[in-house]
Amino acid sequence: MIWKYSGNDSKQAGAVLMVQGTASDVGKSVIVTALCRIFKQDGLRTAPFKSQNMALNSYVTPDGLEIGRAQGIQAEACGIPATTDMNPVLIKPTGDMHSQIVVHGKPFQHLSAVSYRENFLPQAKPLVMDALNRLRANNDIIVMEGAGSPAEINLKHRDIVNMNLAGWADAPVILVADIDRGGVFAFLVGTLELLDPEEKVRVKGFIINKFRGDLSLLQPGLDWLEQKTGIPVLGVLPFMSDLEIEAEDSVVLDSHHSRVQTGRDLDIVIIRYPRISNFTDFDALAAELDVSVRYVDKAADLGTPDIIILPGTKVTIGDLDFLRNRGIDVAIQQVMESSSQIQLVGICGGYQMLGTRLHDPEGIESGRPKEAEGLGWLPVSTIFTSGKTTVRVHGVTEGNQPVTLYPPGKRVPVEGFEIHSGNTVCDPGAEVAHLFNIKRASGEELLEGAARSDGRVFGTYLHDLFNSDEWRRAWLDGVRMSKGLEPLGQTFSAALRKEAAFDRLAEHVREHLDMERIYEIAHLVRK
Numbered sequence: 001m002i003w004k005y006s007g008n009d010s011k012q013a014g015a016v017l018m019v020q021g022t023a024s025d026v027g028k029s030v031i032v033t034a035l036c037r038i039f040k041q042d043g044l045r046t047a048p049f050k051s052q053n054m055a056l057n058s059y060v061t062p063d064g065l066e067i068g069r070a071q072g073i074q075a076e077a078c079g080i081p082a083t084t085d086m087n088p089v090l091i092k093p094t095g096d097m098h099s100q101i102v103v104h105g106k107p108f109q110h111l112s113a114v115s116y117r118e119n120f121l122p123q124a125k126p127l128v129m130d131a132l133n134r135l136r137a138n139n140d141i142i143v144m145e146g147a148g149s150p151a152e153i154n155l156k157h158r159d160i161v162n163m164n165l166a167g168w169a170d171a172p173v174i175l176v177a178d179i180d181r182g183g184v185f186a187f188l189v190g191t192l193e194l195l196d197p198e199e200k201v202r203v204k205g206f207i208i209n210k211f212r213g214d215l216s217l218l219q220p221g222l223d224w225l226e227q228k229t230g231i232p233v234l235g236v237l238p239f240m241s242d243l244e245i246e247a248e249d250s251v252v253l254d255s256h257h258s259r260v261q262t263g264r265d266l267d268i269v270i271i272r273y274p275r276i277s278n279f280t281d282f283d284a285l286a287a288e289l290d291v292s293v294r295y296v297d298k299a300a301d302l303g304t305p306d307i308i309i310l311p312g313t314k315v316t317i318g319d320l321d322f323l324r325n326r327g328i329d330v331a332i333q334q335v336m337e338s339s340s341q342i343q344l345v346g347i348c349g350g351y352q353m354l355g356t357r358l359h360d361p362e363g364i365e366s367g368r369p370k371e372a373e374g375l376g377w378l379p380v381s382t383i384f385t386s387g388k389t390t391v392r393v394h395g396v397t398e399g400n401q402p403v404t405l406y407p408p409g410k411r412v413p414v415e416g417f418e419i420h421s422g423n424t425v426c427d428p429g430a431e432v433a434h435l436f437n438i439k440r441a442s443g444e445e446l447l448e449g450a451a452r453s454d455g456r457v458f459g460t461y462l463h464d465l466f467n468s469d470e471w472r473r474a475w476l477d478g479v480r481m482s483k484g485l486e487p488l489g490q491t492f493s494a495a496l497r498k499e500a501a502f503d504r505l506a507e508h509v510r511e512h513l514d515m516e517r518i519y520e521i522a523h524l525v526r527k
């Protein structure tokens with residue numbers, strides 16, 4: 001079936017449809033992901049767009065630029081390579097009311113919240129509109145996503161991501177509310193109440209998300225809502241507990257991700273510091289049937305895991321202070337001494353922490369020059385410089401690494417991406433075994449990562465590493481064998497699992513939303 005955009009500027013452009021929410025975490029990005037997959041399934045060239053994203057969870061585009069993770073994943077749901085046009089402005093909070101502002105995939109400036117609002121935002125309209133218009137020129141529909149709530153009356157006049165943007169793009173808006181947290185009618189009616197009349201008329205439908213219960217009990221409320229507002233409810237989406245779609249924001253770690261699974265053979269602890277980056281790196285581990293993953297931010301909760309992982313962090317020295325203030329460094333030391341089987345792993349910022357020293361003479365990470373001693377598990381040091389490496393990589397395991405990590409002599413393929421300002425080198429006179437022989441998408445080849453000779457401690461810059469199926473299983477099986485357990489030998493394909501999750505999500509959303517009406521709202525007509 002062929003759909004055609006019949007809107008005002010239909011000659012040169014694709015359709016636009018915008019999803020906004022009554023609050024953060026109501027499920028906007030998952031609904032955008034679902035719509036992206038549905039439109040793609042229906043044969044439309046589809047792209048996601050979020051003008052400005054605030055997140056520490058990043059995605060590296062095939063051309064080596066950084067955008068918000070959610071837009072990268074949504075591009076995958078659309079079946080297209082991600083570009084920075086899909087998220088031209090990324091705000092990465094570094095703490096102290098400051099953020100690194102990433103524009104079209106490259107660090108632009110470190111700005112305070114006030115200076116971002118007063119100096120950056122007034123100039124940002126052409127930047128975001130050019131990006132959107134490029135996407136429209138090459139696609140049949142752009143699924144746009146708002147941020148937070150469009151009714152933050154104190155912020156509205158400088159808005160570039162909610163109703164102002166909808167106005168510039170003449171985009172119809174669907175407003176999503178989360179019924180699970182309660183107050184759904186007040187959220188919807190209250191949001192409309194706080195919009196200006198010309199903003200209000202942009203709202204063409206509601207979606208009630210995360211519903212658990214009996215629809216017949218909700219129906220009178222929905223009828224009332226439609227009557228009161230004159231805006232249709234496009235559907236009620238039942239709560240989906242096993243989404244298996246990467247979450248956008250680490251607030252989800254407060255809920256389902258931190259739930260403790262028990263009775264699994266391998267217990268993995270991920271240290272959760274305040275500026276954890278790319279926490280979705282560990283989703284594939286959590287999906288292994290013999291693994292439980294726990295996020296821990298207190299020394300007392302460490303227990304005696306089989307593997308401790310220090311994940312990536314936006315601010316390595318700051319989060320290292322956090323870890324020390326909470327005694328987590330000492331607790332890790334004690335756990336490591338309690339058994340010779342436990343492994344300690346660092347990813348990116350976590351790898352940097354495992355070393356002996358961290359130098360930030362220019363204040364790249366937090367705006368102030370800093371120096372710190374590392375945890376001292378690996379004889380490597382890190383220096384932060386203004387150049388930021390953002391690149392996809394692929395490679396194989398190095399031949400000479402400690403045999404405890406993999407079957408000796410076997411080269412196992414790995415892939416992932418790097419996002420860091422720090423550069424890590426071996427300390428003078430020391431020796432480490434490298435983990436991987438990698439090739440960056442930029443062409444450079446290098447030996448990456450470092451392992452202690454007994455293989456119990458290792459660190460790498462590679463995010464997304466655990467989605468390398470054969471490597472993930474070989475490593476976990478090595479840990480199993482060190483515990484006297486049989487290797488499983490079998491695993492799943494993380495890539496196929498992701499595809500299946502997109503399709504399952506799309507099916508769920510199709511079943512419960514009035515898609516015909518949504519096509520109409522987007523001015524898409526069958527030809």
Ligand SMILES: NC(=O)CC[C@H](N)C(=O)O
Pocket residue numbers: 277311312313314315316347348349350365419420421422423
């Ligand atoms: N992604 C990360 O963990 C980044 C680590 C560190 N903040 C750096 O920029 O080098």
